[in-house]
Amino acid sequence: MSKKVKIIFVSLIVIALVGLLGYNYVMHGGERNLTTEKTDxxxxxxxxxxxxxxxxxxxxxxxxxxxxxxxxxxxxxxxxxxxxxxxxxxxxxxxxxxxxxxxxxxxxxxxxxxxxxxxxxxxxxxxxxxxx
Known part of the structure; x- marks a missing residue:
């Protein structure tokens, strides 16, 4: 494998990983646990x-x-x-x-x-x- 192909391959993996983590944060990261949270x-x-x-x-x-x-x-x-x-x-x-x-x-x-x-x-x- 050439150096250029390796760089493209690693770049695609990094982009996919960042996209997956971003999606997970947006869809599931913001929910709070109100059962344990203090009532304002x-x-x-x-x-x-x-x-x-x-x-x-x-x-x-x-x-x-x-x-x-x-x-x-x-x-x-x-x-x-x-x-x-x-x-x-x-x-x-x-x-x-x-x-x-x-x-x-x-x-x-x-x-x-x-x-x-x-x-x-x-x-x-x-x-x-x-x-x-």
């Missing part, structure tokens, strides 16, 4: 919804990407999400089979945004920490 804020669904309705920019700076525990009444349950007080949509990692519509619950998750058109606050990586 503990609020009721009414209070946090009122804050976002009043001033989205200030609320985004305060809450976006933070671990938040929100207490409210479950108004809808399906396999992948729980909706609290018709305004807070929590995408769950795993649904607890005892979770029922009408229960008061505290859900911990990461705030990913507020949809001002629909009036909905969206959380991901959620789990129920208190289910009454």
């Amino acid at each position: 804020f503990t609020v009721t669904s009414a209070n946090i919804t009122a804050e976002f309705t009043k001033d989205i920019e200030v609320s985004n700076k305060k809450y976006l990407e933070k671990a938040v525990a929100i207490t409210g009444t479950i108004t809808s349950v399906n396999a992948t999400e729980v909706i609290i007080d018709n305004t807070i949509i929590c995408n769950l990692k795993k649904l607890d089979s005892s979770t029922k519509k009408g229960q008061t619950a505290t859900v911990k998750g990461r705030i990913v945004g507020y949809d001002d058109l629909m009036g909905e606050l969206k959380l991901d990586q959620c789990f129920i920490i208190i289910n009454n």
Whole structure:
């Protein structure tokens, strides 16, 4: 093998390795473990919804990407999400089979945004920490 072919071969391997590591970081490296992470804020669904309705920019700076525990009444349950007080949509990692519509619950998750058109606050990586 000539020196030029070896350099091209090694370069391709390095590029492929960097691409694979980059892909892995983007797709899997950013997920946090909220079960062990400290809760930044503990609020009721009414209070946090009122804050976002009043001033989205200030609320985004305060809450976006933070671990938040929100207490409210479950108004809808399906396999992948729980909706609290018709305004807070929590995408769950795993649904607890005892979770029922009408229960008061505290859900911990990461705030990913507020949809001002629909009036909905969206959380991901959620789990129920208190289910009454």
